[in-house]
Amino acid sequence: MIDIWAYVEMAAGKVLRPSQEALSEAVRQGRQLRGRTTALVLGHGIPKEVLEAVGRYGPDRILLLDDELLSEYGTEPYAACIETLLQEHKPDAFLLGSSVVSRDLAPRLSARLKSSLVTEATFLNPQGGRWMVTRSAYRPHASMIVAPVDTGLQIITLAPKVMDAEEAGPADGLSIQALEGPQNLKGSHVRMEEEIREIPSQLDITDAEVIVAGGKGMQNEEGFALLDELAEVVGGTVGATRMAVDMKWRSRESMVGVTGKMVSPEVYIACGISGAIQHVMGMRSSQTILAVNTDPNAPIFRIATLGIVGDVREVLPVMIGSFREMKAKAGAQGVKA
Ligand SMILES: Cc1cc2nc3c(=O)[nH]c(=O)nc-3n(C[C@H](O)[C@H](O)[C@H](O)COP(=O)(O)OP(=O)(O)OC[C@H]3O[C@@H](n4cnc5c(N)ncnc54)[C@H](O)[C@@H]3O)c2cc1C
Incomplete structure (x- = not known):
């Protein structure tokens, strides 16, 4: 067999x-x-x-x-x-x-x-x-x-x-x-001195486990600053649609989609993104997709695991605040959030 x-x-x-x-x-x-x-x-x-x-x-x-x-x-x-x-x-x-x-x-x-x-x-x-x-x-x-x-x-x-x-x-x-291991198993000739963790926000989006992505609905560069904040608090990396890249709110390295990068993180948070096919093809294999959009008919909701119909300028500050609170509570209990 x-x-x-x-x-x-x-x-x-x-x-x-x-x-x-x-x-x-x-x-x-x-x-x-x-x-x-x-x-x-x-x-x-x-x-x-x-x-x-x-x-x-x-x-x-x-x-x-x-x-x-x-x-x-x-x-x-x-x-x-x-x-x-x-x-x-x-x-x-x-x-x-x-x-x-x-x-x-x-x-x-x-x-x-x-x-x-x-x-x-x-x-x-x-x-x-x-x-x-x-x-x-x-x-x-x-x-x-x-x-x-x-x-x-x-x-x-x-x-x-x-x-x-x-x-x-x-x-x-x-x-x-x-x-059982082999009889004469010996330890390593080297030992780990220190574990240095990468800063998630500086990871390439293809390596990130959590991506917080923004589209045209983020309105401007200041809107993207909210995504940086959310990414920092959830340990994620910021991604963008082609629209956001064309507007110069984000660099081309962060572009997700057929002409950008194909990503498959554990969590993809799509903010102000309509869900055009060229974008979706680059992220639809993400394990969990959370979408925030003012338009309840936005195509992104068809592939989202969880959807919030709302304005990113209202929803994101609440999310950031809640995650900060959860982190603080977990920290106080000695649990890694
Ligand atoms: C050949 C080709 C290749 C392409 N390759 C790619 C690619 O690789 N990647 C890619 O991303 N695109 C690609 N595109 C472009 C793609 O077709 C879409 O135009 C693009 O993905 C749309 O980006 P967007 O969702 O940011 O913008 P839009 O489609 O304009 O969507 C903006 C969304 O934001 C919502 N919104 C507005 N205001 C708010 C608010 N305040 N709060 C919450 N939501 C709000 C709106 O309801 C809307 O759904 C390609 C196109 C072509 C023709």
């Missing part, structure tokens, strides 16, 4: 988006091929909620390796553990989402196990127990299809935000198996 593994990265008790994509694709392939899907989770003191969250994506089993030496990511112990597990269990494919960790792990594992590696996959086409993998070519607007030349494990990393992350629901008979 085909066995497809997905590597799970987590932070603050949550499965990270790249791993959601890898898990979902593994489950889609597994179900299509009537094979087995395995989620591989490494760490120390892994919270129950993470395992529940992993289960919701629908793998048939979760392999769990909990060891003090894995309490934070280190290339050497993580690569050693995964190499051993892949050698022992011999899955057909090992999928990883697009992340700094997968860029570190995948080539190392491929070299150690002498297995094929395809990076930045945009489509997986199963053929006779192997996968033909589509990825971008080494020039813009072109793709290539890569086929493995030998049998055995295929390691595949996914292109960011191409594959859907969807909770397929827990599989019948989901099993969770606790594993």
Whole structure:
């Protein structure tokens, strides 16, 4: 039976988006091929909620390796553990989402196990127990299809935000198996000195988890200052429509849409944006869309998860105030808002 593994990265008790994509694709392939899907989770003191969250994506089993030496990511112990597990269990494919960790792990594992590696996959086409993998070519607007030349494990990393992350629901008979690390597992030769967090408002919109976007309805540059304030308080990055960019209220780098950037954040807050198709095509895969518009018939409401019919100049100050209050309360209770 085909066995497809997905590597799970987590932070603050949550499965990270790249791993959601890898898990979902593994489950889609597994179900299509009537094979087995395995989620591989490494760490120390892994919270129950993470395992529940992993289960919701629908793998048939979760392999769990909990060891003090894995309490934070280190290339050497993580690569050693995964190499051993892949050698022992011999899955057909090992999928990883697009992340700094997968860029570190995948080539190392491929070299150690002498297995094929395809990076930045945009489509997986199963053929006779192997996968033909589509990825971008080494020039813009072109793709290539890569086929493995030998049998055995295929390691595949996914292109960011191409594959859907969807909770397929827990599989019948989901099993969770606790594993032991290799006998002689050693810690890392390096240790993390300090974690320096990026300032969300300075992130490129394609990397942002929260985008606060404005259109012509923001009226002017001062209107966009409200969006900067909202972005700061919700930890987001400001995006814009082509209209707003043409008005010079925002730079071209922040433009979302077919001629701008394709984005897929967890939350997209559309303010004073009508929802023209050229804009919507660039953001409709956002997980949650909140729209604020004075026109109840604005097309943006057709794709919004939540809509507020109102003037941005009235609604946004209230939202900013409420988020500030929530943050202050959470801070006072020692909770990260
Ligand atoms: C070839 C081509 C490519 C394009 N590519 C892109 C692209 O990549 N990205 C892109 O964004 N556009 C693109 N466009 C332009 C696109 O067609 C739309 O014109 C544009 O997206 C509209 O921007 P908007 O929503 O800001 O403005 P509008 O369509 O003018 O909408 C403004 C909205 O604000 C609302 N509003 C007004 N005042 C307020 C208020 N005080 N409070 C709340 N709401 C208010 C109005 O009801 C309205 O719905 C392209 C067009 C073409 C022809």
